[in-house]
Amino acid sequence: MLQIRDPYKTTHPETAYQTDDLSIFLNIRGNNEYVKVSYPVKYGIFSRLETREMILEFNLNHEIKHARSKTRHWLHPSEWLKRTVGNDWIYYSSGGYSGVVEAIGEYYLPNFMYATNSLLGGKPFEFPVIADLCSSWQDMMAGIPGALPDMPDPIADWLEKAKSIHGPDLEKKADHLFDISGARATVLPPDARHSDYNLIPLTIADGCLYKCRFCKVKNKKPFTPRSRTDIQQQIQALKLLYGPDLINYNALFLGEHDALCAPKDLILFAANQSHDAFGFAHSFMKTPRMYLFGSVDSLLNADMTLFEALNRLPFDTYINIGLESHDQATLDRIGKPITAEKVSLAFDRMGEINQTFPKIEMTGNFIMDDHLPPTHIQSMLDLVRDRISRPVPKGSIYLSPLRFGKPSREVLYDFYRLKTASRLPMFLYIIQRL
Structure with missing residues (x-):
């Protein structure tokens, strides 16, 4: 595991909140250097919200960045969705890690919602579990209770802001x-x-x-x-x-x-x-x-x-x-x-x-x-x-x-x-x- 320098301990403190049905981790430290590895890697400082059904990750603007379903219908536990700054969803497929790195130089295969020239991959957005998560993650978040009695103020404040940002x-x-x-x-x-x-x-x-x-x-x-x-x-x-x-x-x-x-x-x-x-x-x-x-x-x-x-x-x-x-x-x-x-x-x-x-x-x-x-x-x-x-x-x-x-x-x-x-x-x- 890479050693990560951390100049943001004061401004971006790590905070956690967990119940049986919900966990929220603020300011997680991901990798601080882009690497070529055959397992999922997240970069930068981000926050994670996890329920029994899904994992959502957010950037420092409280905007959704990554998503994955935890249900049995999800294609592979090492695959995930990423939302770009241009507001596209991309499905990162491992491709079984067979031949992908030789073909594109990376261990993941990006699959897009728009037409492109790729010779590899399938059509993951045709799977309901993936299409539904792209379109309904905000509805799922709306069902999460707001500030609970034992919820720390930074967690409650973060949750309110994350829930306030909608698709439009x-x-x-x-x-x-x-x-x-x-x-x-x-x-x-x-x-x-x-x-x-x-x-x-x-x-x-x-x-x-x-x-x-x-x-x-x-x-x-x-x-x-x-x-x-x-x-x-x-x-x-x-x-x-x-x-x-x-x-x-x-x-x-x-x-x-x-x-x-x-x-x-x-x-x-x-x-x-x-x-x-x-x-x-x-x-x-x-x-x-x-x-x-x-x-x-x-x-x-x-x-x-x-x-x-x-x-x-x-x-x-x-x-x-x-x-x-x-x-x-x-x-x-x-x-x-x-x-x-x-x-x-x-x-x-x-x-x-x-x-x-x-x-x-x-x-x-x-x-x-x-x-x-x-x-x-x-x-x-x-x-x-x-x-x-x-x-x-x-x-x-x-x-x-x-x-x-x-x-x-x-x-x-x-x-x-x-x-x-x-x-x-x-x-x-x-x-x-x-």
């Missing part, structure tokens, strides 16, 4: 989050898995460069950097929105779809301002991380001094580049207006940056589909196998299935074949939104 309140708060950024983040970088997708979104540039035909998750806005004033206004609004629960965050997402294309000074300004304003140096969670997307052209046009400056920041920085294919016929088919030669140059530059800067990891995306030209796979192997002389632990490659809601055994087979051949770490990219 959570939906309204999520909408306010999207308004602050200008839009919902329809896709998060795959590297955000290293922070369990617990992050703060800050838009420093709208839109993307290419507007590729194949893409289902990006908007049609022209690429436009934001002003420093706008970024500062976002930061202050986000600080108020995350409120007391801000101490449980240590990860920043610079959006939208090609933050790497923003001016160097703007990227560094946003990173430094966020680190200070959000108090990442004093977060309960260790190791601040920053995530952003980049394009082939933004990477090739970036001056090396940008990466030198990023490497000096108090973040571990992950930059995910949309390569998509090293095959010109495939690039033309999917409507990506770049050349295979540029993809090759970008791939080489990613490797150079990964070798040079210990606090930066460049990762890349390639598409997968059983209707792509046969030259697509071979051209990918030319990079991830033949271009590299030995296995390299840094610089993950993510393969993203093109089609949503249509798992394909053939595509999954291709993934495992490529993973075996690749000299870079390789995983499936499951599209997850904020």
